[in-house]
Amino acid sequence: MQHIISILIENEAGALSRVAGLFSARGYNIESLTVAPTEDPSLSRMTLVTRGSDEIIEQIKKQLNKLVDIVKLIDLTEGPHVQREMLLIKVKAVEAGREEVKRLADIFRGRIIDVTDSTYTIELTGTGDKLDAFIKAVGTGEILEVVRSGVSAIARGEKILHV
Amino acid sequence: MELTGAQIIVQFLKDEGVEVIFGYPGGAVLHIYDELYKQDDVKHILVRHEQGATHAADGYARATGKPGVALVTSGPGATNAVTGIATAYMDSIPMVVLTGQVPTPWIGSDAFQEADTVGITRPCVKHNFLVKDVHKLAETLKKAFYVASTGRPGPVVVDIPKDVTDPNIRVPYTYPKKVSMRSYNPVLKGHPGQVRKAVELILSAKRPMIYTGGGVILGDGAKSLTELTRLLGYPITNTLMGLGGYPGTDKQFLGMLGMHGTYEANMAMHECDVLLAIGARFDDRVTGKLDTFCPYAKIVHVDVDPSSIAKNVRVDIPIVGSVDNVLREMIKLIKDGSTKPDAGALEKWWTRIEEWRGLDCLRYAHSEELIKPQQVVETLYKLTKGDAFITSDVGQHQMWTAQYYKFDKPRRWINSGGLGTMGFGLPAAMGVQLAHPREKVVCVTGEASIQMCIQELSTCYQYSLPIKVVNLNNRYMGMVRQWQEFFYERRYSHSYMDALPDFVKLAEAYGHHGIRIDKPADVEGALREALKAKGLVFLDFITDPTENVYPMIEAGKGHHEMHLPPHLSPERELA
Numbered sequence: 001m002q003h004i005i006s007i008l009i010e011n012e013a014g015a016l017s018r019v020a021g022l023f024s025a026r027g028y029n030i031e032s033l034t035v036a037p038t039e040d041p042s043l044s045r046m047t048l049v050t051r052g053s054d055e056i057i058e059q060i061k062k063q064l065n066k067l068v069d070i071v072k073l074i075d076l077t078e079g080p081h082v083q084r085e086m087l088l089i090k091v092k093a094v095e096a097g098r099e100e101v102k103r104l105a106d107i108f109r110g111r112i113i114d115v116t117d118s119t120y121t122i123e124l125t126g127t128g129d130k131l132d133a134f135i136k137a138v139g140t141g142e143i144l145e146v147v148r149s150g151v152s153a154i155a156r157g158e159k160i161l162h163v
Numbered sequence: 164m165e166l167t168g169a170q171i172i173v174q175f176l177k178d179e180g181v182e183v184i185f186g187y188p189g190g191a192v193l194h195i196y197d198e199l200y201k202q203d204d205v206k207h208i209l210v211r212h213e214q215g216a217t218h219a220a221d222g223y224a225r226a227t228g229k230p231g232v233a234l235v236t237s238g239p240g241a242t243n244a245v246t247g248i249a250t251a252y253m254d255s256i257p258m259v260v261l262t263g264q265v266p267t268p269w270i271g272s273d274a275f276q277e278a279d280t281v282g283i284t285r286p287c288v289k290h291n292f293l294v295k296d297v298h299k300l301a302e303t304l305k306k307a308f309y310v311a312s313t314g315r316p317g318p319v320v321v322d323i324p325k326d327v328t329d330p331n332i333r334v335p336y337t338y339p340k341k342v343s344m345r346s347y348n349p350v351l352k353g354h355p356g357q358v359r360k361a362v363e364l365i366l367s368a369k370r371p372m373i374y375t376g377g378g379v380i381l382g383d384g385a386k387s388l389t390e391l392t393r394l395l396g397y398p399i400t401n402t403l404m405g406l407g408g409y410p411g412t413d414k415q416f417l418g419m420l421g422m423h424g425t426y427e428a429n430m431a432m433h434e435c436d437v438l439l440a441i442g443a444r445f446d447d448r449v450t451g452k453l454d455t456f457c458p459y460a461k462i463v464h465v466d467v468d469p470s471s472i473a474k475n476v477r478v479d480i481p482i483v484g485s486v487d488n489v490l491r492e493m494i495k496l497i498k499d500g501s502t503k504p505d506a507g508a509l510e511k512w513w514t515r516i517e518e519w520r521g522l523d524c525l526r527y528a529h530s531e532e533l534i535k536p537q538q539v540v541e542t543l544y545k546l547t548k549g550d551a552f553i554t555s556d557v558g559q560h561q562m563w564t565a566q567y568y569k570f571d572k573p574r575r576w577i578n579s580g581g582l583g584t585m586g587f588g589l590p591a592a593m594g595v596q597l598a599h600p601r602e603k604v605v606c607v608t609g610e611a612s613i614q615m616c617i618q619e620l621s622t623c624y625q626y627s628l629p630i631k632v633v634n635l636n637n638r639y640m641g642m643v644r645q646w647q648e649f650f651y652e653r654r655y656s657h658s659y660m661d662a663l664p665d666f667v668k669l670a671e672a673y674g675h676h677g678i679r680i681d682k683p684a685d686v687e688g689a690l691r692e693a694l695k696a697k698g699l700v701f702l703d704f705i706t707d708p709t710e711n712v713y714p715m716i717e718a719g720k721g722h723h724e725m726h727l728p729p730h731l732s733p734e735r736e737l738a
Contacts, residue, residue: 010346013293014281025286055473062470068290068310071346163345 032150168328178338189236191263194328215590217247222594238276249287253581257316289317314349353484368437369508377404378442387490411569426524455721556612559641586615620673670701
């Protein structure tokens with residue numbers, strides 16, 4: 001099953017490589033990994049999407065906790081949470097297709113953020129499924145470039161991850 | 164006090180109470196070596212290869228419980244140290260390795276003797292640091308010692324660029340007595356509810372078994388373990404790393420378990436109904452086939468490292484905490500409670516165990532012509548009264564030492580269990596001898612292993628270390644040969660040690676005394692002479708090249724599927 005693990009980690013050189021190295025050394029999968037500093041510049045927040053049996057996920061969390069740089073982590077999948085991913089997509093926009101792409105972007109509540117005579121660049125935010133659906137709707141023939149941010153997620157309600 | 168980075172390192176080591184470090188100088192650490200030259204408080208032992216420095220620091224740590232310290236230069240100095248670091252990591256040995264690095268502005272430029280030491284060592288350290296600012300040096304060193312020696316111990320590398328030790332830059336220094344890290348807080352006290360549940364389960368057992376590992380040694384839990392085991396009257400087995408955690412001569416002790424464990428220990432594991440695992444990590448060499456591991460047992464697992472619990476084997480009652488704390492808590496609950504172990508069931512269980520023990524699985528055929536390696540270890544045990552510090556390398560000699568030398572005390576049996584590093588024994592013995600100058604230190608080795616770090620005989624000469632080297636010379640990489648005999652139809656591919664040196668002459672060339680022994684009748688006399696001698700003696704025992712280590716469980720087989728020695732089972736049949 002897919003799990004979203006949120007991590008607070010010391011914002012130090014090499015911290016990311018410790019996490020990535022742990023996953024490759026122990027043969028765990030990373031589906032996506034995002035990382036950026038938090039409001040406290042000494043801490044980074046990582047959102048890691050992985051997949052595995054309950055036993056493997058348990059080991060992943062224990063092994064992550066064992067890394068000296070990791071301050072705290074939670075498995076967001078254990079409770080209600082909100083997850084979002086951002087997509088930047090550059091598509092062909094010529095002739096009749098130009099109008100069609102704009103309509104699709106509107107339906108998916110995307111925004112066109114850059115325009116040329118022959119292309120649109122669209123920004124779209126949502127769950128991974130929604131982004132997948134949009135990409136499918138546009139059709140691979142029309143797509144010039146796709147950039148996805150990886151998942152960011154946060155718990156619903158008053159539950160927080162902090163030091 | 165204003166000090167340079169190099170002075171801070173030396174002053175910090177003094178303040179931290181470090182008496183001895185093992186190292187090898189080079190360009191990136193010259194400023195530090197210059198400061199070492201100017202003082203006598205921190206003794207520096209010059210090894211002949213950086214692998215020797217890390218193994219020696221490791222041996223020192225295993226024999227004392229204090230972190231061992233090594234100092235090496237950048238690039239090849241650091242990469243040579245990696246085998247020793249990985250060895251310490253696999254056995255959870257507290258160690259701090261200071262590595263030189265090229266000056267910070269040159270990092271990443273492929274400078275002379277540059278290597279990404281933090282990157283290279285990352286998978287085999289508990290933690291590592293790159294110090295880029297001399298102001299942070301003292302605090303980082305303190306963190307390194309703190310992380311290395313607390314929780315589940317392990318090696319920590321501190322990579323120090325040359326400009327950080329610049330003799331022209333002085334900064335204020337005070338010894339950081341304490342350090343706290345928000346991201347590192349090991350859990351030491353077991354959860355009281357879990358401990359209570361565990362004690363209830365343990366006392367309800369009909370066929371109990373206690374299985375303990377290196378955590379008992381590392382966590383200084385041997386005394387409590389002995390008390391608990393005697394209080395319960397239960398059988399106990401130790402892993403290779405756990406030997407000495409419970410007296411090896413005690414009647415409740417069933418010997419080592421696992422691939423080369425005793426028949427009685429492995430069978431008791433297989434048939435037990437409650438297993439108390441303490442400071443052990445269910446290694447594949449211990450468990451054998453996981454599907455048939457302790458099939459009837461409910462398992463209690465005590466370990467300071469949560470990730471060790473339920474990693475390989477499902478556990479019914481996990482307890483995270485330091486071994487000694489949890490053991491003392493258990494003893495208290497048992498003493499205060501009214502429930503006692505089931506004496507009737509226990510008597511039946513012991514009768515069964517004594518049947519297994521009656522097989523005498525470690526008995527071996529003696530010979531008048533050929534020296535049996537087991538005989539050498541048994542004689543060594545007899546002459547040292549089981550009280551020596553024994554280091555070993557890796558292979559058959561290691562297993563025979565574990566089987567035939569009975570360790571009654573912790574920290575006396577020093578070997579590379581997890582990584583299985585050939586070349587460990589001699590440099591580790593140097594560390595042990597420096598920690599305990601008056602004690603007998605014996606390195607039991609083989610002609611293949613000893614050659615992997617034999618250059619350290621020179622270090623032993625320089626510092627007059629009176630180590631006794633017991634070389635069980637069977638002219639083969641014995642364990643490799645044994646596997647080839649059993650599983651590769653006797654195709655002895657590259658396991659034959661052709662063109663061996665004359666070890667007696669070699670020892671003499673290094674300034675030591677060497678003795679070659681090829682008759683069983685001379686074994687005891689030679690060992691006596693060596694143990695009496697003031698200096699290092701290299702004993703080259705020419706042993707039976709066909710001898711195998713028994714019992715043996717093939718990789719991937721269960722505890723109940725042991726090969727017994729030929730005189731007990733002529734066809735090497737399964738027990």
